[in-house]
Amino acid sequence: xxxxxxxxxxxxxxxxxxxxxxxxxxxxxxxxxxxxxxxxxxxxxxxxxxxxxxxxxxxxxxxxxxxxxxxxxxxxxxxxxxxxxxxxxxxxxxxxxxxxxxxxxxxxxxxxxxxxxxxxxxxxxxxxxxxxxxxxxxxxxxxxxxxxxxxxxxxxxxxxxxxxxxxxxxxxxxxxxxxxxxxxxxxxxxxxxxxxxxxxxxxxxxxxxxxxxxxxxxxxxxxxxxxxxxxxxxxxxxxxxxxxxxxxxxxxxxxxxxxxxxxxxxxxxxxxxxxxxxxxxxxxxxxxxxxxxxxxxxxxxxxxxxxxxxxxxxxxxxxxxxxxxxxxxxxxxxxxxxxxxxxxxxxxxxxxxxxxxxxxxxxxxxxxxxxxxxxxx
Numbered sequence: 001x002x003x004x005x006x007x008x009x010x011x012x013x014x015x016x017x018x019x020x021x022x023x024x025x026x027x028x029x030x031x032x033x034x035x036x037x038x039x040x041x042x043x044x045x046x047x048x049x050x051x052x053x054x055x056x057x058x059x060x061x062x063x064x065x066x067x068x069x070x071x072x073x074x075x076x077x078x079x080x081x082x083x084x085x086x087x088x089x090x091x092x093x094x095x096x097x098x099x100x101x102x103x104x105x106x107x108x109x110x111x112x113x114x115x116x117x118x119x120x121x122x123x124x125x126x127x128x129x130x131x132x133x134x135x136x137x138x139x140x141x142x143x144x145x146x147x148x149x150x151x152x153x154x155x156x157x158x159x160x161x162x163x164x165x166x167x168x169x170x171x172x173x174x175x176x177x178x179x180x181x182x183x184x185x186x187x188x189x190x191x192x193x194x195x196x197x198x199x200x201x202x203x204x205x206x207x208x209x210x211x212x213x214x215x216x217x218x219x220x221x222x223x224x225x226x227x228x229x230x231x232x233x234x235x236x237x238x239x240x241x242x243x244x245x246x247x248x249x250x251x252x253x254x255x256x257x258x259x260x261x262x263x264x265x266x267x268x269x270x271x272x273x274x275x276x277x278x279x280x281x282x283x284x285x286x287x288x289x290x291x292x293x294x295x296x297x298x299x300x301x302x303x304x305x306x307x308x309x310x311x312x313x314x315x316x317x318x319x320x321x322x323x324x325x326x327x328x329x330x331x332x333x334x335x336x337x338x339x340x341x342x343x344x345x346x347x348x349x350x351x352x353x354x355x356x357x358x359x360x361x362x363x364x365x366x367x368x369x370x371x372x373x374x375x376x377x
Contacts, residue, residue, distance in 0.1 A: 003283040006123065011279045014123060014140040017149035018268075018275045025128040025138065025265060029151035032186035037207055044211075051211035052078070052086075071218035078214065086212055089220040090200055097201035100157060100180035101223070103232040108291045110229055111222040114189075117142075118226035118233070118289040123282035124275050125152070125227075125234040127243040129265040132251075132258035133159040134205070135243060137234075138271070139227045141187075150227045154235075155182040155205040156244070160258055163251035173245040177235045181205075189225035193217045233289040239274055328375050340376045343369050 006014070018024075044051055052067055069078045071085060107115070121142040129136045137152040158179040162172050183198070184190070184206030190198075191209075193216050198204035201223075213220070224232065234240045250261055266274075281287055286297065293299070327335045347369050354362040 003288070005283045006279055013143060014279050015272065015275055017124070017140040018126065018138065018272050025271065028149070029136065029186065032151060033206070036186065036191060040207065052214045054210050067214065069214040069218050075215070086214070086218065089218070093197055093201050093220050097203060101201065101203040102178060102180055103235045104178070104292050106224050106232045107229060107289070108293070109223045114222060114224065114226050114229055115289055115291065118229040122226050122230040124278045125230045126271050126274050126278070127240055127266070128271055129263060130243055130247050131263035132261045133157070133247070135247065137231045139230055151186045152227050152231045153184045153205050154231060157181055159247060160251060163248045169245065169248060172248050173241060176248060177241060177244050183224070183228055185225055185227050187225050187227055190228065194222065194224060197223055229289050324372060328372060336376050340373055343373050347373070
């Protein structure tokens with residue numbers, strides 16, 4: 001169901017985030033980054049620091065510090081049992097993301113609150129500059145925020161390998177967009193709730209965070225803020241795809257390492273025009289941030305893909321049966337020997353599966369295979 005169109009006043013407020021010219025695109029992000037790093041350094045160096053460090057979580061926690069947590073729903077002092085729970089939560093995150101994360105997984109694994117906020121409050125995600133395998137976005141901030149915009153960085157972890165693979169440009173581009181990535185955002189939600197998760201999960205593109213979020217997110221739930229979610233949703237849309245395509249083209253045309261490639265930046269007019277188009281269409285249903293399971297367009301594509309796969313599998317099975325009949329009836333001695341060995345191995349595999357599942361359908365399959373083996377003897 002589509003939302004109501006944004007009022008002209010709402011659109012004007014959002015577009016202010018993209019003022020200030022090209023200098024705002026890069027300098028603004030750099031200033032936020034420097035502020036965050038300085039704040040974290042000071043917090044870590046403070047003798048009365050309340051950061052729960054790696055050593056603390058491992059068990060070297062000094063109880064005289066009386067740090068607090070909200071695990072269990074209420075703020076209270078940390079106990080040894082809490083540290084064990086923290087370690088279990090950390091292990092869970094590391095196992096879940098040991099192979100990285102994709103844009104679709106970010107959307108699917110995020111909290112409903114963050115998804116709702118992305119849909120209702122963040123209406124723009126504009127790629128403003130790119131270099132090597134990193135694409136920088138600007139989004140609007142919520143109307144009640146103390147800033148006008150936020151900066152999200154996305155690093156495509158497979159871009160170098162995919163770009164140099166001899167496949168069509170558009171195929172490579174979409175593969176990059178749908179592949180593994182890392183990200184960062186300058187907002188407080190990412191900094192204090194999710195940066196630790198992205199760090200231990202291996203999909204952090206910014207400053208690493210080693211302090212466990214004992215107050216704000218002790219259960220390590222969710223993965224991304226509303227600004228990142230808007231960006232992840234945009235990666236399959238035309239504007240972002242066009243910039244990823246340019247990134248792939250640049251890598252293909254150069255022998256330089258990714259970090260030595262030149263930086264490209266959109267003009268102030270290009271960014272402002274793109275933002276204007278997005279706010280004008282923000283209420284359209286296709287622009288609402290949602291999980292894959294809630295996206296009817298993606299569900300229809302998934303259904304077609306499943307049907308295509310099932311049809312292909314059925315065709316392959318028919319070809320295999322026809323080839324088996326030919327060999328049984330008129331095959332050479334060597335073909336019959338190889339087929340017999342293959343069928344005997346398949347019977348053994350089904351026997352093991354039946355021992356584990358007791359699936360009666362496997363008995364019929366084994367009987368059919370054994371009949372063909374007998375015909376080969």
